[in-house]
Amino acid sequence: MDNESKIKILNAAENLFSEKGFEATRVNDISELAKVNKALIYYYFESKKEILDTLFNSLIEDVKVIFFDEETISKIMDIKNIDLYNKSVEIWINKVLDFLISKRKIIKVLLKQALNTVESKPLLFSISDILINQEIKKISEKYDVLKANSKSEFSQIMVTEFFTGFMPMINFVAFYDDWISYYNFSEVDLRNNFVQAFKDTHLAYHEKRLN
Amino acid sequence: MDNESKIKILNAAENLFSEKGFEATRVNDISELAKVNKALIYYYFESKKEILDTLFNSLIEDVKVIFFDEETISKIMDIKNIDLYNKSVEIWINKVLDFLISKRKIIKVLLKQALNTVESKPLLFSISDILINQEIKKISEKYDVLKANSKSEFSQIMVTEFFTGFMPMINFVAFYDDWISYYNFSEVDLRNNFVQAFKDTHLAYHEKRLN
Amino acid sequence: MDNESKIKILNAAENLFSEKGFEATRVNDISELAKVNKALIYYYFESKKEILDTLFNSLIEDVKVIFFDEETISKIMDIKNIDLYNKSVEIWINKVLDFLISKRKIIKVLLKQALNTVESKPLLFSISDILINQEIKKISEKYDVLKANSKSEFSQIMVTEFFTGFMPMINFVAFYDDWISYYNFSEVDLRNNFVQAFKDTHLAYHEKRLN
Amino acid sequence: MDNESKIKILNAAENLFSEKGFEATRVNDISELAKVNKALIYYYFESKKEILDTLFNSLIEDVKVIFFDEETISKIMDIKNIDLYNKSVEIWINKVLDFLISKRKIIKVLLKQALNTVESKPLLFSISDILINQEIKKISEKYDVLKANSKSEFSQIMVTEFFTGFMPMINFVAFYDDWISYYNFSEVDLRNNFVQAFKDTHLAYHEKRLN
DNA sequence: CATGAATGAGTCTTCATTCAT
DNA sequence: GATGAATGAAGACTCATTCAT
Numbered sequence: 001m002d003n004e005s006k007i008k009i010l011n012a013a014e015n016l017f018s019e020k021g022f023e024a025t026r027v028n029d030i031s032e033l034a035k036v037n038k039a040l041i042y043y044y045f046e047s048k049k050e051i052l053d054t055l056f057n058s059l060i061e062d063v064k065v066i067f068f069d070e071e072t073i074s075k076i077m078d079i080k081n082i083d084l085y086n087k088s089v090e091i092w093i094n095k096v097l098d099f100l101i102s103k104r105k106i107i108k109v110l111l112k113q114a115l116n117t118v119e120s121k122p123l124l125f126s127i128s129d130i131l132i133n134q135e136i137k138k139i140s141e142k143y144d145v146l147k148a149n150s151k152s153e154f155s156q157i158m159v160t161e162f163f164t165g166f167m168p169m170i171n172f173v174a175f176y177d178d179w180i181s182y183y184n185f186s187e188v189d190l191r192n193n194f195v196q197a198f199k200d201t202h203l204a205y206h207e208k209r210l211n
Numbered sequence: 212m213d214n215e216s217k218i219k220i221l222n223a224a225e226n227l228f229s230e231k232g233f234e235a236t237r238v239n240d241i242s243e244l245a246k247v248n249k250a251l252i253y254y255y256f257e258s259k260k261e262i263l264d265t266l267f268n269s270l271i272e273d274v275k276v277i278f279f280d281e282e283t284i285s286k287i288m289d290i291k292n293i294d295l296y297n298k299s300v301e302i303w304i305n306k307v308l309d310f311l312i313s314k315r316k317i318i319k320v321l322l323k324q325a326l327n328t329v330e331s332k333p334l335l336f337s338i339s340d341i342l343i344n345q346e347i348k349k350i351s352e353k354y355d356v357l358k359a360n361s362k363s364e365f366s367q368i369m370v371t372e373f374f375t376g377f378m379p380m381i382n383f384v385a386f387y388d389d390w391i392s393y394y395n396f397s398e399v400d401l402r403n404n405f406v407q408a409f410k411d412t413h414l415a416y417h418e419k420r421l422n
Numbered sequence: 423m424d425n426e427s428k429i430k431i432l433n434a435a436e437n438l439f440s441e442k443g444f445e446a447t448r449v450n451d452i453s454e455l456a457k458v459n460k461a462l463i464y465y466y467f468e469s470k471k472e473i474l475d476t477l478f479n480s481l482i483e484d485v486k487v488i489f490f491d492e493e494t495i496s497k498i499m500d501i502k503n504i505d506l507y508n509k510s511v512e513i514w515i516n517k518v519l520d521f522l523i524s525k526r527k528i529i530k531v532l533l534k535q536a537l538n539t540v541e542s543k544p545l546l547f548s549i550s551d552i553l554i555n556q557e558i559k560k561i562s563e564k565y566d567v568l569k570a571n572s573k574s575e576f577s578q579i580m581v582t583e584f585f586t587g588f589m590p591m592i593n594f595v596a597f598y599d600d601w602i603s604y605y606n607f608s609e610v611d612l613r614n615n616f617v618q619a620f621k622d623t624h625l626a627y628h629e630k631r632l633n
Numbered sequence: 634m635d636n637e638s639k640i641k642i643l644n645a646a647e648n649l650f651s652e653k654g655f656e657a658t659r660v661n662d663i664s665e666l667a668k669v670n671k672a673l674i675y676y677y678f679e680s681k682k683e684i685l686d687t688l689f690n691s692l693i694e695d696v697k698v699i700f701f702d703e704e705t706i707s708k709i710m711d712i713k714n715i716d717l718y719n720k721s722v723e724i725w726i727n728k729v730l731d732f733l734i735s736k737r738k739i740i741k742v743l744l745k746q747a748l749n750t751v752e753s754k755p756l757l758f759s760i761s762d763i764l765i766n767q768e769i770k771k772i773s774e775k776y777d778v779l780k781a782n783s784k785s786e787f788s789q790i791m792v793t794e795f796f797t798g799f800m801p802m803i804n805f806v807a808f809y810d811d812w813i814s815y816y817n818f819s820e821v822d823l824r825n826n827f828v829q830a831f832k833d834t835h836l837a838y839h840e841k842r843l844n
Numbered sequence: 845c846a847t848g849a850a851t852g853a854g855t856c857t858t859c860a861t862t863c864a865t
Numbered sequence: 866g867a868t869g870a871a872t873g874a875a876g877a878c879t880c881a882t883t884c885a886t
Binding site (some may be wrong): 026027028039040041042046047048 | 875876877879880882
Binding site (some may be wrong): 440523534539577596601607623626 | 642652653654656657724741744745747748749750754755758775785788789791792793796797798801804805807812815816818822823826827829830832833834835837838841
């Protein structure tokens with residue numbers, strides 16, 4: 001079993017980074033919340049930054065497991081029956097939401113990090129790239145929609161997927177707890193409303209496109 | 212009339228806050244970028260926080276001017292001719308985008324701030340509230356769509372507007388410069404693609420709804 | 423006039439570095455001894471290391487002024503009369519000792535630093551190089567002693583000058599205060615004894631060589 | 634009998650102390666270089682300081698064995714034939730150098746320690762005292778040179794022996810490896826040059842004095 | 845003997861803010 | 866308005882030493 005203190009540190013850091021931001025989180029706060037000696041943090045991690053990297057790497061591993069399940073997406077695309085298709089999409093979207101909600105703390109950190117200007121492309125973008133490229137690949141395989149088209153069509157899909165597909169989901173989980181507390185939503189209502197909104201906009205566009 | 216140094220300070224702070232975040236921005240950095248003496252910053256502002264507040268207040272003023280132009284929205288809603296309606300919507304959306312893009316730096320800061328847990332509702336939410344409520348009001352006035360409905364319908368609209376209308380726009384301008392640099396988009400292409408995406412999803416939903 | 427606090431910091435640091443060593447000296451100790459706020463040290467210097475570098479650079483400047491007085495050495499070498507020569511040498515050596523004794527604190531630090539293994543050649547060696555090369559040049563100009571000889575003769579001179587000329591002087595000033603306190607020498611006696619010892623050994627060798 | 638791990642610790646510590654200094658050496662570094670667990674160091678030694686003391690004590694034991702060989706010095710002094718005397722001195726000096734070179738790492742540490750101001754007289758001085766006093770005793774026994782003299786003559790001898798006899802040797806071994814690496818000397822050349830320099834200066838003075 | 849984990853007390857450095865002129 | 870200097874309170878990180886097994 002991985003070390004208990006290390007896990008406590010990672011948990012505390014994830015909570016604090018997501019609540020206050022990386023910069024505003026004090027190593028002291030982490031040690032207090034985790035109830036471990038401050039120096040122990042430096043026994044397990046080289047720096048505050050390395051804690052964050054560890055959390056991000058862990059997220060990436062999980063993303064891979066969930067999203068590189070090629071079969072699922074392929075199967076959905078194969079479905080001809082419209083009702084079946086809708087049901088499948090719903091299952092898929094709920095699976096994704098379950099995952100994203102469970103990881104919402106670190107995803108919030110990921111989003112914040114993406115909003116800071118850094119030399120290299122932020123992780124959020126890399127994850128989006130992987131997901132969108134995978135989707136584009138599937139779409140083009142099945143429906144030849146990208147046949148004639150080219151870079152410009154590709155750009156349009158990227159933009160649409162990112163800003164009306166990927167980011168709404170990211171925003172949804174990043175603001176999940178805030179909506180519950182500021183607008184007094186129940187978890188169930190919030191989620192149902194979001195799924196409906198997603199269907200009404202992004203998925204409606206997909207459906208139309210595929211017909 | 213505002214002093215030249217004060218403006219230099221505000222500009223420098225806006226740039227740095229949006230690039231590195233409020234916490235990671237040093238008062239020193241601001242004074243250096245603004246090319247003013249560090250102590251002078253405290254002549255004009257009580258604290259680093261007050262610089263941020265000043266920037267936010269300024270944004271709010273501008274938001275009011277642009278968005279509380281009640282007429283515009285009302286007019287659009289009145290239009291029966293579908294082509295005219297579409298044209299009007301396009302004009303409206305471009306006006307909004309022009310504004311948001313011009314304010315993208317402070318909006319980025321606004322978004323970051325909203326991602327931190329604070330006692331009071333973040334400004335981003337308040338702005339969203341105003342906009343969405345205004346829209347709901349108009350919609351209900353004109354079309355009675357909210358007649359029978361209730362809290363649940365209201366909630367659904369709020370969620371849809373926020374996550375598929377408001378936030379995509381916010382994200383668009385927050386990541387505007389990053390998309391240009393990471394994905395080598397021209398400003399024009401990026402914008403056209405986004406407008407198209409917005410039409411295909413959020414506006415398509417509105418259109419359908421209003422029919 | 424250079425800033426008072428900066429000078430106080432440099433003086434305090436020089437004393438502490440020479441007494442306890444660079445590593446064992448706390449920035450806290452420096453601020454307390456200098457009676458300045460600890461943070462002020464970082465207003466004037468980037469790091470503890472930079473204080474040391476400043477002290478070393480200052481020493482080098484002084485070394486240049488004192489030792490690059492080419493005339494003095496040349497003149498001594500020109501003297502044919504043995505008594506006059508001896509007198510001149512004595513004057514020269516006293517001038518050097520006056521300087522070294524006045525700089526004994528930072529020289530002690532210089533010696534300690536030279537005893538640590540670093541990538542680049544320690545400053546003590548560089549100073550020695552300059553001095554010895556200068557002397558060799560003079561000697562060879564005047565007396566052709568290096569005529570036939572070669573690298574091996576040159577090596578011998580370097581070693582002799584370093585270990586029996588340069589280093590005894592460095593050691594003398596590095597241990598100056600310790601001899602006074604451990605062996606209860608008066609400053610005058612200690613110095614006279616050292617000058618005598620230097621004449622009896624290193625200078626006697628020079629004299630013999632030049633005859 | 635000493636344990637293998639203990640020896641590994643002592644060796645690692647000696648190397649690190651001589652390279653980086655006692656203060657700059659981390660117990661961590663020692664454990665890593667020695668390839669033993671850090672806590673094990675505290676099984677064998679009470680503190681980092683005790684490792685150093687152990688090394689110093691070990692040096693003192695060896696010094697005693699080598700230098701308290703009273704006979705050797707006495708014998709040399711007895712020799713009337715000048716050639717024989719010279720040969721004996723050379724043998725003696727080489728024996729001493731062999732020893733000092735083999736102990737050069739800890740001697741370097743000893744020298745550094747002597748350069749720090751401490752309450753009690755540094756070990757380097759104590760060793761020098763023993764050696765010089767021993768020599769003075771021999772000299773006075775054999776040649777009555779100190780007959781009339783007094784404290785002042787004694788002081789002169791002490792100073793001469795320390796700064797032109799003892800310290801050049803200490804410096805030679807302390808900088809032995811540095812000269813080889815910075816000035817590209819071979820071990821043999823460096824040593825021959827030093828012996829020659831020592832003969833030309835300090836030993837020439839002795840010879841003259843004894844005539 | 846040996847070791848992975850843990851810790852108290854620093855240590856250097858930073859930073860928002862203030863002072864004095 | 867403007868500025869160089871100054872400062873209290875932290876902040877990240879370190880390190881010798883100890884504990885528990």
